[in-house]
Amino acid sequence: MKTPILSAAVLAAAAVCVAQTPNPISRTPDGKPNFTGFYEWPKSLGGEQCKCSATIFDRKYFAPLKPGGEKFIEPRTGDPRHDEPRDYCMPAGFPSGMLSAYPVQMFQSKDYLVMVHEFQRMTRIIPLDGRKHHEDLEPTYYGDPVGHWEGDTLVVETTGFKRWSLDDYFYTNPNESRMHSDAMRTLERIQWKDATHLSYNLTIDDPKVFARPWSQEFQMRTRPEWEKMGLLEYVCQENNRCPGGKCGGQ
Amino acid sequence: MKRFFWLSVVLAGLAYAHHSFYAEFDGNQPVTMTGVVTKVEWQNPHIWFYIDVKAADGAVTNWGFAGGAPGQLMRRGITRKVIQPGMTVTVAGFRAKDGSTNASAGKVTFPDGRSVFTASAEDKVQGEGKP
Numbered sequence: 001m002k003t004p005i006l007s008a009a010v011l012a013a014a015a016v017c018v019a020q021t022p023n024p025i026s027r028t029p030d031g032k033p034n035f036t037g038f039y040e041w042p043k044s045l046g047g048e049q050c051k052c053s054a055t056i057f058d059r060k061y062f063a064p065l066k067p068g069g070e071k072f073i074e075p076r077t078g079d080p081r082h083d084e085p086r087d088y089c090m091p092a093g094f095p096s097g098m099l100s101a102y103p104v105q106m107f108q109s110k111d112y113l114v115m116v117h118e119f120q121r122m123t124r125i126i127p128l129d130g131r132k133h134h135e136d137l138e139p140t141y142y143g144d145p146v147g148h149w150e151g152d153t154l155v156v157e158t159t160g161f162k163r164w165s166l167d168d169y170f171y172t173n174p175n176e177s178r179m180h181s182d183a184m185r186t187l188e189r190i191q192w193k194d195a196t197h198l199s200y201n202l203t204i205d206d207p208k209v210f211a212r213p214w215s216q217e218f219q220m221r222t223r224p225e226w227e228k229m230g231l232l233e234y235v236c237q238e239n240n241r242c243p244g245g246k247c248g249g250q
Numbered sequence: 251m252k253r254f255f256w257l258s259v260v261l262a263g264l265a266y267a268h269h270s271f272y273a274e275f276d277g278n279q280p281v282t283m284t285g286v287v288t289k290v291e292w293q294n295p296h297i298w299f300y301i302d303v304k305a306a307d308g309a310v311t312n313w314g315f316a317g318g319a320p321g322q323l324m325r326r327g328i329t330r331k332v333i334q335p336g337m338t339v340t341v342a343g344f345r346a347k348d349g350s351t352n353a354s355a356g357k358v359t360f361p362d363g364r365s366v367f368t369a370s371a372e373d374k375v376q377g378e379g380k381p
Contacts, residue, residue, distance in 0.1 A: 080273060084273055087273055087274075089295070101322070102319075102321065102322070103321075103325075118321055226325070229324065229325070231321075232320065232321035232324065233294070234294050234295070234319065234321065235294055236294055236295045238293045238294050238295075239291050239293035239294065239295070239296070239298065240295055241296070241298060241314070241316065241352070242273070242274040242316070242346070242352075244273075245273045245274050245346075245347050245348060246348050247274055247275075247314070247316070247346035247347075247348055247350050247352040248346065248348050248349070248350025248351075248352060
């Protein structure tokens with residue numbers, strides 16, 4: 001007699017547990033993880049590495065250069081149009097723009113994920129419909145992204161970069177240089193980490209420069225309270241008073 | 251409650267960012283100016299505001315100060331109403347590298363003692379070392 005009572009109690013307790021467990025993953029009607037919403041820009045898990053503009057890569061994750069990779073290092077020229085093109089409101093490019101300290105709004109449909117970053121109003125329209133990369137596309141600041149699902153992880157592969165924009169630290173530190181080849185591609189792996197954070201894993205794969213692909217894990221916090229204000233306009237040319245460090249306009 | 255708000259504003263000011271402070275301003279040339287706000291440009295990529303600063307001999311110089319992006323400031327609770335023409339403010343920042351009468355705007359203090367940080371996070375703020 002005790003056994004059925006105990007079993008019923010266990011089942012009831014289990015049912016309560018199931019009922020109280022929130023679904024941590026928002027999903028679209030077709031069952032895919034749903035990333036539509038407002039987020040903070042990707043942040044380092046170990047805190048920010050410098051007091052510079054937004055998140056930066058941690059050098060400890062870089063793969064070593066492969067023999068011959070040195071020739072792809074772009075020395076600074078002293079010309080801010082080359083060294084810090086954002087001073088002239090030129091695009092930050094990917095991934096630098098993605099790591100800038102501004103809100104990101106995502107819109108997801110069955111066939112597209114659209115990321116709009118408030119900084120420079122960077123817009124990335126990522127096809128999810130199985131298409132391949134463009135062929136013979138002139139390299140661009142933000143590259144050519146295509147996405148596919150691996151279970152609950154969205155994998156975005158981007159190729160065709162005009163340059164590797166790295167991040168703010170590499171833009172602004174005179175001791176650092178950029179490097180990339182035409183073989184560079186990035187892989188973003190995006191998945192829900194918990195109900196309020198996306199895991200955002202970024203891989204840099206440049207087989208002409210680095211001995212192997214390397215990755216850094218970031219996370220993006222949901223910010224539903226930013227829905228009300230929405231993304232604000234960002235027209236850099238509107239009042240860029242210090243192009244090239246000439247605040248007086250000389 | 252009001253004090254908490256302004257404290258929050260100051261602290262939040264340390265967490266946001268924008269583009270290259272060091273390309274434009276000299277972290278070794280701190281300036282602190284008091285004057286009357288003559289104009290506010292609440293525009294991207296950085297807000298600018300201008301104040302008339304009167305020297306001991308009575309000469310007036312108009313100084314321009316650059317802060318963060320409007321969106322960054324607004325999400326900290328700093329709207330364009332916080333700094334308006336006619337207000338007297340004391341601004342602490344760093345002078346432009348080109349020697350012009352422009353500077354970064356770090357801490358802005360009002361006559362009643364309230365203060366706000368209008369800087370971008372990567373901007374050097376007086377009283378701290380280089381990053």
